[in-house]
Amino acid sequence: MTLHLQTEEKQPLSREEILHPHRTLENSKVRTEDFDAWYGNNQVLKKLNIEVREHSVTAIIGPSGCGKSTLIRCLNRMHELVSRARTSGRVMLDGSDIYAKGVDPVTIRRRVGMVFQKPNPFPTMSVYDNVAAGLRLNGERNHSVLDRAVQQSLELAFLWDEVKGDLDKSGASLSGGQQQRLCIARALAVEPEVILMDEPCSALDPIATAKIEELIASIKGNYTVVIVTHNMQQAARVSDFTAFLYLGQLIEYGETTSLFENPVEELTERYLTGKFG
Amino acid sequence: MLEGLKHPSSDVFFKYGSLVFAASVIGVIALSMVVLVRGAFPALTSFGFRFLTGVDWDAAVGFGALPYILGTLVTASIAIIIGVPISLGIAIFLAEMAPDAIKVAVSNIIELLAAVPSIIYGLWGLYVLRVWVANYVQSPLQNSFGFLPIFSGTSYGLNFLTAGLILAIMIIPTVASISREVMVSVPISQREAAYSVGATRWEVVRMSVLSYSRSGIFGAAVLGLGRAVGETMAVTMVIGGATGASALPTSLFKPGQTMATILVNQLSEAESGSLQLAALLGIGLVLFAIAFSINIVAQLLVWRVLKVQAGAVE
Numbered sequence: 001m002t003l004h005l006q007t008e009e010k011q012p013l014s015r016e017e018i019l020h021p022h023r024t025l026e027n028s029k030v031r032t033e034d035f036d037a038w039y040g041n042n043q044v045l046k047k048l049n050i051e052v053r054e055h056s057v058t059a060i061i062g063p064s065g066c067g068k069s070t071l072i073r074c075l076n077r078m079h080e081l082v083s084r085a086r087t088s089g090r091v092m093l094d095g096s097d098i099y100a101k102g103v104d105p106v107t108i109r110r111r112v113g114m115v116f117q118k119p120n121p122f123p124t125m126s127v128y129d130n131v132a133a134g135l136r137l138n139g140e141r142n143h144s145v146l147d148r149a150v151q152q153s154l155e156l157a158f159l160w161d162e163v164k165g166d167l168d169k170s171g172a173s174l175s176g177g178q179q180q181r182l183c184i185a186r187a188l189a190v191e192p193e194v195i196l197m198d199e200p201c202s203a204l205d206p207i208a209t210a211k212i213e214e215l216i217a218s219i220k221g222n223y224t225v226v227i228v229t230h231n232m233q234q235a236a237r238v239s240d241f242t243a244f245l246y247l248g249q250l251i252e253y254g255e256t257t258s259l260f261e262n263p264v265e266e267l268t269e270r271y272l273t274g275k276f277g
Numbered sequence: 278m279l280e281g282l283k284h285p286s287s288d289v290f291f292k293y294g295s296l297v298f299a300a301s302v303i304g305v306i307a308l309s310m311v312v313l314v315r316g317a318f319p320a321l322t323s324f325g326f327r328f329l330t331g332v333d334w335d336a337a338v339g340f341g342a343l344p345y346i347l348g349t350l351v352t353a354s355i356a357i358i359i360g361v362p363i364s365l366g367i368a369i370f371l372a373e374m375a376p377d378a379i380k381v382a383v384s385n386i387i388e389l390l391a392a393v394p395s396i397i398y399g400l401w402g403l404y405v406l407r408v409w410v411a412n413y414v415q416s417p418l419q420n421s422f423g424f425l426p427i428f429s430g431t432s433y434g435l436n437f438l439t440a441g442l443i444l445a446i447m448i449i450p451t452v453a454s455i456s457r458e459v460m461v462s463v464p465i466s467q468r469e470a471a472y473s474v475g476a477t478r479w480e481v482v483r484m485s486v487l488s489y490s491r492s493g494i495f496g497a498a499v500l501g502l503g504r505a506v507g508e509t510m511a512v513t514m515v516i517g518g519a520t521g522a523s524a525l526p527t528s529l530f531k532p533g534q535t536m537a538t539i540l541v542n543q544l545s546e547a548e549s550g551s552l553q554l555a556a557l558l559g560i561g562l563v564l565f566a567i568a569f570s571i572n573i574v575a576q577l578l579v580w581r582v583l584k585v586q587a588g589a590v591e
Contacts, residue, residue, distance in 0.1 A: 078472060
């Protein structure tokens with residue numbers, strides 16, 4: 001193992017602490033409580049308890065089909081948009097249940113933004129309009145406010161210098177990596193508290209990937225980031241905490257360095273060393 | 278390497294046989310063009326450009342196609358203005374809102390509407406819609422705004438408006454089902470993009486679905502226009518059948534004529550070799566050209582959208 005990011009020895013977490021981390025972590029931003037999710041009769045998440053700490057990057061890893069994408073799609077209520085999808089249990093955002101009766105998913109999605117696997121800018125909109133889309137939905141019409149927000153978001157997404165002369169060009173005219181950063185800028189523009197990223201680099205080349213990883217590191221001071229990735233090195237590089245999911249269950253969860261160096265569960269170790277997955 | 282392979286003769290026969298059938302379509306179009314041009318030739322040479330701008334319809338004075346060209350434009354415009362928004366509503370409902378069971382049922386009913394023979398629409402128009410238009414649209418409008426030329430006219434209900442309304446109903450199946458198809462073809466990722474920045478259901482339809490599929494929807498509307506321009510039987514039954522200057526569409530409530538209807542109304546009585554017959558064929562030529570170009574434009578637009586869906590944002 002070449003990962004020596006952590007020097008001091010740490011006591012491995014007990015199984016109880018792993019499965020109920022909200023009893024051990026403070027400043028939680030998002031917390032699931034006995035959360036289940038289904039597609040039709042297929043249960044994808046099983047009694048999941050996981051906690052995301054504020055202003056940190058949490059990576060969710062696991063083999064294909066383990067439910068990691070479903071998990072983050074449940075954190076901003078995107079899961080229910082698929083037909084025959086349903087959930088049970090609670091997801092606490094700042095201590096209140098986003099699945100409670102009467103909660104409008106639209107307001108949740110304005111607080112919890114999302115970036116998808118494949119870049120999906122609005123192809124009929126300009127770069128500027130793509131970034132401003134969310135703000136305009138909120139009713140923002142003031143040009144100077146929009147201008148400032150668009151520039152700030154593009155700067156945060158490390159895209160401003162590349163597109164500042166082409167703000168009127170179509171969002172679809174950018175390269176794949178630029179499109180993904182445009183989508184990140186679009187998500188950042190509405191100033192969400194949490195940003196969910198569903199394998200944001202899986203369609204990108206290594207250089208574009210490195211830019212996005214750098215971007216994630218630079219925004220985590222102000223945002224809480226949850227990133228799903230099938231790339232373990234990426235999880236190790238960008239995240240503070242890592243959760244390992246297998247067959248819809250949380251197998252292990254902890255600080256990234258300790259999970260990668262001293263996995264408690266045999267299953268985690270076998271996955272990390274490439275024995276399956 | 279492959280050139281050496283010998284094809285069985287049935288393959289060769291199949292290849293050239295199907296080629297002949299495919300080519301025959303183009304042949305039929307070219308032939309009808311030739312027949313129309315040849316038949317219309319006397320009228321085109323004696324009136325020249327005045328054929329398109331003239332309003333007379335009299336062997337003694339001359340023949341002009343303007344009232345019927347305008348009549349076609351007016352009825353088709355009414356059809357588009359009323360039919361397209363309704364079709365879009367249906368398409369949005371079917372593509373975005375309806376539960377699965379209703380989706381299938383309503384889609385099938387809409388497609389069935391396209392199979393109703395146009396003479397049936399005509400009969401319904403003559404006995405039902407005409408009376409409604411006369412009693413509930415024409416009378417109140419004329420009572421209040423009768424001084425406006427656009428609302429003047431007789432009260433039979435056989436007029437441009439009734440014809441336009443019948444056409445609006447007739448284009449709905451085409452426009453709605455093609456619009457639904459292009460809306461369904463919008464990638465899920467586009468909808469998710471809108472949802473993820475906090476769009477409501479209507480905002481998702483507006484931001485991602487409608488704007489992504491807009492040229493396809495436009496194509497669907499143009500295909501509807503093509504149908505409205507060419508539709509004959511139902512319109513003939515409700516448009517009233519005026520000729521000459523009185524057929525100019527100066528009022529919604531005047532009887533008139535479209536290019537298609539004057540052909541139906543007069544073709545049987547025009548003597549062979551007469552200038553009237555040549556003029557009618559000339560109108561047919563104009564109609565053919567307009568309908569043909571409308572359909573080409575529409576097909577190009579719809580194809581573009583359905584092709585783009587595979588990898589628009591790549």
